[in-house]
Amino acid sequence: MNSRIQLYPDCLRRIFEYIVDSSEYLHITHKNLYSCILVNKLFFQNAIPILWRNPWNPNSNKSKNNYNKKLSIARTILSCLLQYHREQQQDKNLTDIFGLISFENPMKDPIFDYVSYCRHINCLDIENVTRMLIENKRELNVIFDKKHEENIGYILFEEIWRLFMKKCNNIEYLKLPQNINISILPGSQQCLRWLNELECVVGNEMNQSINKNFIGLANICHNLTKIRINPLDKDDRGLATLIKAQNNLEEIHLFTNQHVENLRFINQALSTKSNSLEILSFKGNFYFSSQNSFLSSLHNLKQLHIKFATYSNINCLLNLTVLPKLEFFVIHLNYYSFEISLDCFSKLISTTKGLLRKFEIINATRPPSKIIGLQLFIQSIINHCPLINHLKIWYISDLLNDFKQLLISAEYLNSIEFDFLKML
Structure with a gap:
C-alpha cells in the first residue's frame, strides 16, 4: 500500500500563499519558499507564480x-x-x-x-x-x-x-513613475482596475506627466484603500480628483519637507471621504484653514498622526474638530516652543466617545517651559478615555493628586511616559 500523501495543486498553492501572507508573523522568509521549487515539478509550478507576485520583496x-x-x-x-x-x-x-x-x-x-x-x-x-x-x-x-x-x-x-x-491583470501596489503616463498605455485599464495601494511623489518641480497620471488613474482606479504621497510639496488638483474617485479609501499618508499652504483642492477632496477614511498621517508642516478643515467631517477616523508640524498649525487644524471614533493620536512637535496650551487636545479628547487608547505628544528637542491647561487635559483623559493603554504627557509635581487619580482610573493602562517640567 502506498502511504505517500498526494497534495492537490490548489491545496499546495493555498499553503504557499499562507506562507507568503503570514511570513512576518511566522518568521518565515521567501528563502523558505524558494527552496520549495527544488522539491519536484508540482512544487515548482505552484511556487513560482506566488514568488513572482512581488519578486523585489x-x-x-x-x-x-x-x-x-x-x-x-x-x-x-x-x-x-x-x-x-x-x-x-x-x-x-x-x-x-x-x-x-x-x-x-x-x-x-x-x-x-x-x-x-x-x-x-x-x-x-x-x-x-x-x-x-x-x-x-x-x-x-x-x-x-x-x-x-x-x-x-x-x-x-x-x-x-x-x-x-x-x-x-491584478496589480495591488503601485509606486507611480514621474516621467511616463502609464494610464494611457495599452492594458492599463485592466491592469490597474483593482489597484489597492498607491505611492507617488508630487513636487513643485514635477512635470505634467504626474498630474496626467492622477487624472488617468481617477478614470481607472476606484478601489484604492491606501494612498501615500512623499513628498507632497504643492496643492495638486489631479491628486484631489483621484482621491474623490475612490469608493473606500481608508488610509492617507502625506509627507513634505516644506511649509505647504493653501491645500484647497486636497482639503475639499479629503472632506468627501468622511464615511471611509480611518487612518490619516501628516509628516511636515501643512496648513489647512480652520474654517474649512476637512477633519471636522471625518467622523469615522480611528488614527491621527501629525509629525513635525508647528504648534500653531496643529492648533488651527484641531480647532472645532470632533472625532468620535478616534483610537490613536500621536503628535510630534517640530521645534521648541516656550509655551504650549493643551486646550485644543482636551476638547478633542472630550469628543472621542471613550475609544481613545493611545495618546502621545512628543517634543522635537526639549519640553516647553510652560504648559497651559495640563490639569484640564488630565481630567479629560480620566473622564473620556476608559480604554487608554498608552500615554505620553508632561509631569508637574503640583498636579500629583491628578496623576494619582489618572493611574487609579486607567484600568487598561500598560505604559505611561513623562516629560518632567519645572515650575517657573
Missing part, C-alpha cells in the same frame, strides 16, 4: 547573493519583453526592440509568463532593472544599437512599463 533579497538575484530578475524580465515583442510584431505602436537589441547568443524563451504574476510594481525597481540591463550588457551578452545608445535607458524603461501594463 525585501525579505527575498537579504542574502549575500542579493545582486545576483536582482540580475537574474532583470534577465528574466528582458526575456519576457523579447517574447512579448515577438508575439506583437504586427503592432506598429511598439518600438522595434529587435532593431535596438541583439545577442551574441540567443536568449531562451521564459518557462513561465513571469511578469503576468506580478502584483507589486515599484517605479524604482523598474529603474533598477533598466540600469542593470545596461550595466551588465556584457555578462548578459546583449548588444545595443549604437545609434540609440544614448536613449536606450529611457526606451527600455518605457517598454518594460508597457510590458507590465499589458501582461499584469
Whole structure:
C-alpha cells in the first residue's frame, strides 16, 4: 500500500500563499519558499507564480547573493519583453526592440509568463532593472544599437512599463513613475482596475506627466484603500480628483519637507471621504484653514498622526474638530516652543466617545517651559478615555493628586511616559 500523501495543486498553492501572507508573523522568509521549487515539478509550478507576485520583496533579497538575484530578475524580465515583442510584431505602436537589441547568443524563451504574476510594481525597481540591463550588457551578452545608445535607458524603461501594463491583470501596489503616463498605455485599464495601494511623489518641480497620471488613474482606479504621497510639496488638483474617485479609501499618508499652504483642492477632496477614511498621517508642516478643515467631517477616523508640524498649525487644524471614533493620536512637535496650551487636545479628547487608547505628544528637542491647561487635559483623559493603554504627557509635581487619580482610573493602562517640567 502506498502511504505517500498526494497534495492537490490548489491545496499546495493555498499553503504557499499562507506562507507568503503570514511570513512576518511566522518568521518565515521567501528563502523558505524558494527552496520549495527544488522539491519536484508540482512544487515548482505552484511556487513560482506566488514568488513572482512581488519578486523585489525585501525579505527575498537579504542574502549575500542579493545582486545576483536582482540580475537574474532583470534577465528574466528582458526575456519576457523579447517574447512579448515577438508575439506583437504586427503592432506598429511598439518600438522595434529587435532593431535596438541583439545577442551574441540567443536568449531562451521564459518557462513561465513571469511578469503576468506580478502584483507589486515599484517605479524604482523598474529603474533598477533598466540600469542593470545596461550595466551588465556584457555578462548578459546583449548588444545595443549604437545609434540609440544614448536613449536606450529611457526606451527600455518605457517598454518594460508597457510590458507590465499589458501582461499584469491584478496589480495591488503601485509606486507611480514621474516621467511616463502609464494610464494611457495599452492594458492599463485592466491592469490597474483593482489597484489597492498607491505611492507617488508630487513636487513643485514635477512635470505634467504626474498630474496626467492622477487624472488617468481617477478614470481607472476606484478601489484604492491606501494612498501615500512623499513628498507632497504643492496643492495638486489631479491628486484631489483621484482621491474623490475612490469608493473606500481608508488610509492617507502625506509627507513634505516644506511649509505647504493653501491645500484647497486636497482639503475639499479629503472632506468627501468622511464615511471611509480611518487612518490619516501628516509628516511636515501643512496648513489647512480652520474654517474649512476637512477633519471636522471625518467622523469615522480611528488614527491621527501629525509629525513635525508647528504648534500653531496643529492648533488651527484641531480647532472645532470632533472625532468620535478616534483610537490613536500621536503628535510630534517640530521645534521648541516656550509655551504650549493643551486646550485644543482636551476638547478633542472630550469628543472621542471613550475609544481613545493611545495618546502621545512628543517634543522635537526639549519640553516647553510652560504648559497651559495640563490639569484640564488630565481630567479629560480620566473622564473620556476608559480604554487608554498608552500615554505620553508632561509631569508637574503640583498636579500629583491628578496623576494619582489618572493611574487609579486607567484600568487598561500598560505604559505611561513623562516629560518632567519645572515650575517657573
